[in-house]
Amino acid sequence: MTIDRFLQHRASSWMTNEGEHADIAMSTRIRLARNLDDFRFPYVFSADEALKIDKEVSAALLDYGEELGHRFAHIDIQELTHLQKEILVEKHLISPYLAQSEHPGSVLLSEDEDLSIMINEEDHLRIQSLQPGFQLQEAYERANQLDSMLEKNLNYAFHEEYGYLTSCPTNTGTGMRASVMLHLPALTMSHQINRIIPAISRLGMAVRGIYGEGSEALGNVYQISNQLTLGKSESDILEDLQSMTEQIIEQEQKMREAIRSRSPISLEDRIYRSLGTLMYARLLTTEEAATCLSDVRLGIDLQLIDDVDMSILNELMIFMQPAFLQQFTGEQLQPKERDHARAELFRKRLRQEKSINHTEGEDHV
Template structure:
């Protein structure tokens, strides 16, 4: 399967708006960091070592596809154009680090894009599984299955006392990073996130933006993940994160109820104004698109807006990103040109949804 298939397809398997608490938890991610015995870590190894590691990991996974009920495609980052690498980042299929052109890395993707194995990123192997909604245990089981297949044929660097050896000491131990991507507009609107984030940190978890460390909460979307990997079992990490996620879900539901009870007209006005911007704007920046998408998503979840399909919003969440937008346009676009093209794309997609339902959607 070619790179074009992964680039052109906007909505991936983890963006189906399914799974438990899908109105708030957009996706669950499990990531396992592993390294092989006999090779230096990726930050200091040679190109020959990188090539050998890549060959071994790729060979095992390409053969294991049927066992995992999927097919795998291996993409060498050196063969992927810079803009296409950024699209893969925007779709959460690779990390920003792997997109670095100086890294001799690759990614092995399942057909439905729910399994992504990065090779020679910060560690030799980064197994990533993405699932819709709150599915921590289910996603971990799938990641663990991939891990077992690799470990059966490849010698992992593992110590009985300290666990899996990793490039970054904060990943040593289980090598597990679990996260939930949550849409928390009501907590943001009511300024409660400023109180919740420090509380989460004291419990050994961290809150980051939509693309992980160092990124902002674009469109009121936050990632909550574990910080501690050493001294705790995988089950303990997942149980603790699940408990915190469920508490945040309850806080968000309470905040939504408060908004609807105290100022329903003002809330409805805000949500429909955002829908109007997405439907008719001629200039649309990434930040404004993300804010308006968040409002419309909230409107759908609260059943205040009932004539928009959530799958369209999931698609537009990817389409609005700068790299995907330019790839979709088949040309490089300056910032102002991107804002014009983004607005045009949003108008067309929303009108298409109206026409599909037999509703008036012309301008």
């Protein structure tokens, strides 16, 4: 497999609208931080050490990875163009930190893009499992299976009292970050999210935007994740996040019904105006596109729109980002030009989808 395969306008398996509570929980991620015992941490290691780590980890996975039923591709980050790196970030396959890193690093990607290992990010290894919908246990089991296979062939830095040793003390212990990406338009519209976020933080959870730490909650999409890993087991972390997420989902469901009951015409008008904008606009900023996507997604969830597939919206949320747009057009674009290309992409994709659904409806009749 070459890098070109992962740069296509093709949906990753985690973008499908599947899994429990998929109307609100868009995806689930488990990330495990690991380091090799015989090397210094990435903040202070040499380029030679980085290359040796890459070689050891890659050899362990490529030699034994097929035991997991997956084929993996090894991609050297240093050999990629800036645009190619940004596309992998936009697809959530690597972190912004790895894309910007100056020391040798790479990523091992499974064919369906739901498993990956970033090498020489903040830690020697960042094992990642992505699943659609609300599937914490499934995502963890897949990440843990990959981790266990690697641990048989690599000597991890581990302390009997403190657990897995990591570059950042907040990751020491299990080394696990579990997160769920949630679409919360009703809680945002009602401003209840401003009350919920501080409460979540007080309970040891973090709330971030679509691309993690430092990113904005574009299109009413938030990531909820654990903050603490030391002193808690993996099962404790998963149980706490499961409970917290279920409560947020329940509050979002109640608020959706309240908004719909209180002002149904205003809600429908907002949703259909947003659909019209996405289908006919000639210029679309990232923020406007994200807001309209959120409204249309809500319209599908409330069964007000029945001729647009939710998975198309999941794809467009990724493909509307700057790097993908520039690959889509085949040229470097200034911000205003990206707004034009984004609008064109939405018009083509949504009209194509509605045309397909209309034809299928006629065939059915």
